[in-house]
Structures are given as structure tokens and as C-alpha cells.
Amino acid sequence: MSHKPVFAVVGHPNKGKSSVVATLSQNDAIVIALEPGTTRQHQAYPLSVDGQILYTLVDTPGFQRPRRVLAWLEAHSLSASDRAETVAAFVRQHSGDPRYHDECELLTPVLEGAGIIYVVDGSVPYSPENEAEMTILRWTGQPSLALVNSIGADDHGDTWQAALSQFFQVVKRFNAVTASFQQHLSLLKTFGQLEPDWERPLEQAINHLSNQRHQRRRQAAELTAQAVEDMLLRREKQTLIVADASTASRESLAGQLRQRWHDHQRQREEALRLAIERLYQHNHIHRQGALLTWQNDHDLFSERSRRAFGVSRSYLTTAGFGAGAAGGIGLDALTLGHSLGAGALIGGLVGAAGSYFYGDRLSFSALRLGPLQQGMQTASFGPVQDSQFGYVVLGRAVDHWWRISHRNHAGQDLLQLENTDSHWLTRLDRTSRRDLQRAFEQCRKKGSLDRAMRQRLSLAVEASFQAYDDWQLNPT
Numbered sequence: 456m457s458h459k460p461v462f463a464v465v466g467h468p469n470k471g472k473s474s475v476v477a478t479l480s481q482n483d484a485i486v487i488a489l490e491p492g493t494t495r496q497h498q499a500y501p502l503s504v505d506g507q508i509l510y511t512l513v514d515t516p517g518f519q520r521p522r523r524v525l526a527w528l529e530a531h532s533l534s535a536s537d538r539a540e541t542v543a544a545f546v547r548q549h550s551g552d553p554r555y556h557d558e559c560e561l562l563t564p565v566l567e568g569a570g571i572i573y574v575v576d577g578s579v580p581y582s583p584e585n586e587a588e589m590t591i592l593r594w595t596g597q598p599s600l601a602l603v604n605s606i607g608a609d610d611h612g613d614t615w616q617a618a619l620s621q622f623f624q625v626v627k628r629f630n631a632v633t634a635s636f637q638q639h640l641s642l643l644k645t646f647g648q649l650e651p652d653w654e655r656p657l658e659q660a661i662n663h664l665s666n667q668r669h670q671r672r673r674q675a676a677e678l679t680a681q682a683v684e685d686m687l688l689r690r691e692k693q694t695l696i697v698a699d700a701s702t703a704s705r706e707s708l709a710g711q712l713r714q715r716w717h718d719h720q721r722q723r724e725e726a727l728r729l730a731i732e733r734l735y736q737h738n739h740i741h742r743q744g745a746l747l748t749w750q751n752d753h754d755l756f757s758e759r760s761r762r763a764f765g766v767s768r769s770y771l772t773t774a775g776f777g778a779g780a781a782g783g784i785g786l787d788a789l790t791l792g793h794s795l796g797a798g799a800l801i802g803g804l805v806g807a808a809g810s811y812f813y814g815d816r817l818s819f820s821a822l823r824l825g826p827l828q829q830g831m832q833t834a835s836f837g838p839v840q841d842s843q844f845g846y847v848v849l850g851r852a853v854d855h856w857w858r859i860s861h862r863n864h865a866g867q868d869l870l871q872l873e874n875t876d877s878h879w880l881t882r883l884d885r886t887s888r889r890d891l892q893r894a895f896e897q898c899r900k901k902g903s904l905d906r907a908m909r910q911r912l913s914l915a916v917e918a919s920f921q922a923y924d925d926w927q928l929n930p931t
Contacts, residue, residue, distance in 0.1 A: 458652075458656065459508055459509070459510055459511065459656055460510040460511070460570065460646065460650075460653045460656055460657060460660075461499075461510065461511045461512075461513060461564065461567075461569040461570065462479075462495070462510065462511070462512050462513065462570045462571075462572050462646070463513040463515055463561065463564040463565050463569040463570070463571055463572065464476050464513065464514060464515060464559045464567055464572045464574060465515050465517075465518075465565070465571060465572070465573055465588075465592065466517060466518070466573050466574040467517050467518055467575070467585065467588065468516070468517030468518070468519075469517065470574050470575055470576040470604065470606070471516070471574050471576060471604040471606055471631055471834055472514060472515065472517070472574045473603060474604070474631035474632060474865035475484050475572065475574055475602060475629070475631045475865070476500055476512045476513075476514040477621070477631070477863070477864045477865040478511045478631045478632075478639065478863045478864055478865045479502070479512050479639065479642070479775070480500040480501070480511075480864070481502055481503045481738045481864050482500050482502075482735050482736070482864055483736070483737055483864040483865075484738065484739055485500065485514065485864075485865075494558070495516055495556075495560070496516070496560055496563060497513050497515045497560045497563060497564055498513065499511050499512070499513050500512045500513070500514065500566075501925075502660075502670070503666050504664065505663075505667075506529055506664075507663070508658070509656070509659070509660035509663055509664070510643075510660055512658070513564045513569055513917070514766035515560060515561035515564065516556075516557035516560050516561055517556060517557060518561070518587075519555075519557045519558065519592075520554065520555060521558070521560065521584075521587035521588045521591060522584075522587045523554075523555075524545065524555065524558050524587070524591055525587045525590055525591055525892050527545055528541050528542060528545060528591065528906075529595060531544065531545075531850060532594075537638075538594040538595075538596070539566075539593070539594065539595055539596045542562060542566065542567065542591065542595050543566050544563075545558075545559075546558075546559045546562050546563060546566060546691070555573070557617055558591075558823065560674060560812070562595070565592070565595050565597050565686065565860045566595065568597070568600065569597065570597055570598045570600075570646060570649070570650060570653070571592050571595070571597050571599035571600070571873045572599075572600060572601075572602060573588075573589065573592060573599060573600070573601040573602070573619075573623060574601075574602050574604050574918075575601065575602070575603055575604065575615055575619070576604060576605065576606045576607070577604065577605040577610060577611055577612040577615050577628065578605040578606050578607030578609045578610065578611065579609070579611065580607060580611050580614070581611060581614045581618050583614050586617075586622075589622040589623070590622070593622050596649040598624065598646070598649040598653075599623050599624060599649075600623055600624060600626065600627065600642075600645060600649065601618060601619040601622070601623040601625070601626045601627070601645070602618070602626040602627055602629040602642075602677065603624075603626065603627070603628045603629070603630075604616050604629055604630060605628075605630060610626055614734040614811070616628075624649055625645055625649065627645070629642065631863065632865050633863065634863060636662075636668060636861075637862075638842055638874070639664075639736060640661050640664065640665070643657045643660055643661055644657065644658075644661060645670050653710065671735060671860070672732055672917060672918060672920055675731050675734055675735075675856050675860070675920070676913050676914075676917035676919075676920060677913050677916075678727060678730050678731060678734070679727060679731075679849070679852045679853070679856065679916045680909070680912045680913040680915075680916045681729040682723060682724070682726070682848070682852065683845060683848050683849055683894075683897065683912070683916070684850065684894075684904055684912065685723055686720050686724070686839075686844075686848050687691070687838060687844065687845055687848075687895065687898040687899070688722055688837065688838045688872070688902060688903065689716060689719055689720060689723070689837050689838055689839075690716075690835050690837040690838050691712045691713075691715045691716045691719070691835065691836040691837055692712075692833055692834070692835045692836075693708060693711070693712060693833070693834055693835075694833055696833075698813050712834065712836035713836055713870060715836075716836050716837050719757065720755060720756075721754075721755055722754055724851070724852070725792055725846070727852060728852075728855050730853055731855065731856055731859050731860055735859050735862075736859060737859055737862060737864065738872050740862075741870065744819075749799050753850070755851065756800065760847050760851065761843075761847060763850065763851075764846060764847045764849070764850025764851055764854075765843055765846055765847050765850075766843065766846050766878070766880065779810075831886075837901070838898070838902065839898075840899055841899070845891070845894075845895040845898070846880075846891075846895075849891070849916070849919065850879075853867070853879070853916075853920060853923045854920050854923070856920060856923075857920070857923050857924060857927055858870065872878065873922040879919075879922055879923045879926040879927075880919075881926075882920070882922035882923070882925050882926045883915075883918060883922040884918060884922075885913040886915075887914070887918040887922075888915075888918065890908075890911040890912060890914070890915040891912070891915045891916075891919075893908065893911075894908055894909075894911065894912040894915070
């Protein structure tokens, strides 16, 4: 028997076998279709961590003629002692027979030593027709368990469980699309108890997967903290030729800088989301619509985002951030002291930005003009001058991380980010809340983060992940 466990996922066509393989191997590239017969060849999908294979899942075709196969086996078996060899003889004799192609494909990895994971759909009534399949699998003599994977809304799991227990050592309910990480580990532990040779390698697999999960969360926090810092400090610049700068051209330049700033922020958020998805090996997620169009009016700069993830004056105070956190709410007009009609330009631009951002008029340094040098000035737009924007960016990032980290690789639904109806920050410890606010204020006041503050921001983001996780799983 192989040192590293191998599991053949078998069953009737279109009962969720490929979904189970996708979830247990963390591979969302596996084809999962509604049409029976999608899988025609058995195919191995190893799960590895840090280049080390922990175990392998084998996706197989579904049974097509189990009654005929069983009849052949019963006709050629002399006693219970030769049943495994009789199954092997069937595969050798019929390997080129198109009538039994699928049965030979699914039985081959089992005969080579793979454990059996038999998958049934618990949302459909139990049928005695499955007994031929289960009998064939029992004849192989391999360690086995059965999974009741309910695809539809109805529940016939109890009937299935009673029938399956007559054929399999262990029967578990396991929804491949919604199963938690802990259910994944529990399944591995159960298989280790069925086969002594697999107990140690599966214990190691559980430890590796647990460590990987903690490492991924830490890496996701670092990626998120860097993105938040980048977005808070973002500045768009362009040279302005004073001699040719009419009021209209200056207004046009301001509009261009403003649009570039907003476009970059959206793209930076999108880059973060893709990085988080790759980190968790979600490489084929279906999205709704174009760039960042998760739901209607759920843009980074929409009022809906502010309501979902922004924080109010009263919240800042009651949550323990301190009165200083509310500074910047409202319109903070910037006086530059330059000629060239810049005052009127800045006033109009800040007003536009206030209406485009949030209802409480989140303010930022709209347009800055550098010193006049050789008839030219540098115009810059940004960075954000209110930490409110930081909470919106962070909240959206944490929400996305949570949905990705809890998403099974069998999930085929569109990824959509929902609004929240209360604030997850209430679950965050006071030190982390303080560090978030200090990081946002340091970005605003100093235009950069020092190394120590950057580290505290990363730790606070990781604490935010845990707080959001607690809040989602226990909202009351």
C-alpha cells in the first residue's frame, strides 16, 4: 500500500464526486458539470503543501452497468476469499470493452491500493439499485467510507445512512460545497482510523493543513495591510506648464488627475483581491460583471460601501478610538496661496469630490501645486486626508478575505460581496483598534508609515480577520 494515502472517489454519475475531489484536493480547476458522464478517465489530484504531497484524490467515472458487473463477478467467484482477485480479473478481461469502460476506470485505482470514498446524493430517495455498486466495492476489500453529499433541497439522509452502514465502515454527511475546514480535517482523521498504515501520514497531513491555514491568514494580512497603506498614500502627479495654463486646461487637468486617482484605487483593490484568491488557490472564481462590480452600487466609492464599512463619529467614540479619530470629517478647504486661479479650481474640485465620496463628505487633499520652476509647476491629486476611507478599504478587504478563506474549491456560484448590517469592529480588541486608527492618522499626517507602525498595522489587520470571523459565525 502506498506510503502517501490515495483515495478513489466513486459512485453513480452526477452525484457530486468531482465536487468532493475539488474540495479535498483544494483544486477549483476540476470540471464540475451537471451532465452525467463528464468524467471519462480516472485522474489523480494530489494535495501538496510546500512541495510535499500529503495525499491524492482520484476522480473517477460513475458506474454505468453495476448489475451486469456484479453478475459476472458472482458467476466467476468460488468463495469470499477470492472476491478481490475476481474483481481484478474482471478489469483485466474487460479493460478494452467499451461497455465496461467506466467500471474499469473507477476500479483500477482501487485495485492499485486506493481507499474508497463512495459518494451519494442525499437529496434523492434511496434506491436498491445502488446495492450492486456497493457490493462490488465491498468485494475489493479496500478501506472505505461513504459520504452523503446532498445536492438538492430535499433530505433523505437518514434512509441513506441506514442503508450505507450495511456496506461501509463509516458513513458521514459531507456537503462538498459548504463543508467547513474542520469537517475536511475530520474526514482525514476518520480515514486514518480505518487504515493503520495511513494514520501517521494523515496526522501529518492534518498538521500541515492547519499550519498552512494559519500561514495563509498571516500572508493575507500582510497583503491587505500593504494595499491599505498604498491606497491611503496614493498621489497622482502631472506637470503643469504655467504659460499655457488657462482656467479650462487647469480644470481639465484636475479632472484627469482625479479620474486617474480613482481608477488606480479600484485597480489596487482588484489586485489585492486577486492576490488573496491565488493565495488560497482559488484561480477560477466566477465573478459578476466587470471589474469590481460585485453588486449594484457596491463600488469602492459608493454610498453603499460607506454605509457598510465606514464608521461614524459616535461609533469612533464608543468603540474606544478617541475623539481624534473624528478629525477630518467634513470639508477641510486647502489654501495654497498660489495665483493662476488655483483657488477657484480647488474649491470646485473639493466640492465635486465631497459629493462623489460619501454623504458625510469625506475630505482629502484635492489638488496641490508645487513650486514654480522654469515656468512649470507640478500638480498632484491626493492622498486621502480622512481615515474614514481607510475603514472602508479595510472593511471591504476583510469581507472579501473571509468569503475566500471559507469558500470550498467545489464552489461554482458567483462570488458576490454582501453588505453588513452591523459593525464587525465591535469584536476587535482595543489595541488593534488603536493601531488601525494610528496607522490611518500617520498616513494622513506624515505621508508614510514607519517600520514599527507598518508591523502593527499588519498585526491589526490579522486581528481584524479573526474578529470578522467571530462576528460572521456568531453575529449575536
